[in-house]
Amino acid sequence: MLAAIHARTAAWLAVSCRGSSAVSRALHTDAAIYSSRPRQARRLFWYSALAIAATTALGSTIRLDAPSPEGSGQGTELDPATSIAFPKTLRIPSKTPLPEFSLVGLGVRTVSFLGIKVYSVGFYADLANSSLNIPKTASPDEKIEYIIRNTACVLRIIPTRSTSYSHLRDGFIRALQTRLMLSKQRQSLSAEEELAIQSPLRKFKSMFPSTPLAKHAPLDVLLTAPSSQPRSLIVRDLGSVQSDWLATEFVLAYFEGDGLSPPLKKTVVEKLESFGS
Known part of the structure; x- marks a missing residue:
């Protein structure tokens, strides 16, 4: 037995x-x-x-016990138009330490008169930056611009359906070209500066592969904090480009007028109305 x-x-x-x-x-x-x-x-x-x-x-x-997803345990917010969740705080792995980013607002990006939902986008910023003194009396638009120009920010883009990097790239390039035209109209860009932007624009365009980007796969675009060097725009896992104008204007494009995503602009404005020193 x-x-x-x-x-x-x-x-x-x-x-x-x-x-x-x-x-x-x-x-x-x-x-x-x-x-x-x-x-x-x-x-x-x-x-x-x-x-x-x-x-x-x-x-x-x-x-x-493998590492948990970024921001897990800190709570999330849902985009009401797509039910896509965004962590309220975001930590991006990097060889160079990055701050913890706070979710300022989120919304859906739509295109065409049919209102096709392309992606949800969340705007994050280093709001804990001790040198960030947002004027409380400033308008919401002024507060948005102040944050973008004075601290590190992240745009987290999450496609609502399977797409491609090249499709997103084309939209990004159109937005930057529109910003370039606005800068020229506002006479805030000299001919020499316009010429200097062309090389970073070409590099930025070349960073995106012609491969698919899966539905709900996040794409993080990081704007580094101001320093003695030109600011960088880093597309996570794809590369980076150094250019004060391109890096800053890329993020500002999401908030010009109603913004590339009006729901994003609306939630950011609401968050910042009472925010400031």
Whole structure:
């Protein structure tokens, strides 16, 4: 009876570890030793079996304890138009430490007269920056521009359907070209500055591959904080471009007038109405 119980237990351990052929072979070998050798060999078999079982359990624990998604545990906000969730706080992995970004507002981007929903977008900023002194008496538009020009920001873009990087790129380039025309009309850009922008524009355009971007896969676009170097616009996992004008104007484009996403502009305005020092 005891021998039968031992044999069934050894078989159960072998099935539990079938993901590793080496482990399975080891158990069968030990089972053979168990049946043919004295008590010392039997004791060694049970120690080995228990060690393998413990290792298997530990491996499962490690997988379950893998790093959690960015912002998890901090709460989320849903875009009411798409039901896409955005974390209220955002941490982006980077070799260079980045601040924790706070969600300022979110909304859907639509195109054409049919109102096709292209993506949801969340606007994040380093609102905890101690040097960020937003004037409380400023208008919401002035507060938005002040934040963009004076601290690090992130636009998190989440497609509502499968799309491609090249499709998003074309929309980004159109927005930058519109900003370029506005700058020229407002006479805020010299001919020399306009010429200097062309190279960063070409580099930015070349960063996007002609590959699909899956539905609900986030694309983060980071505007670095002002420093002694030109500001960078970093498209996560794709590359970066250095240009004060391009980096800043890319983000400002989302808030010109009603904005590229009016719902985004509306929620950001509402958040900033009472915000400031």
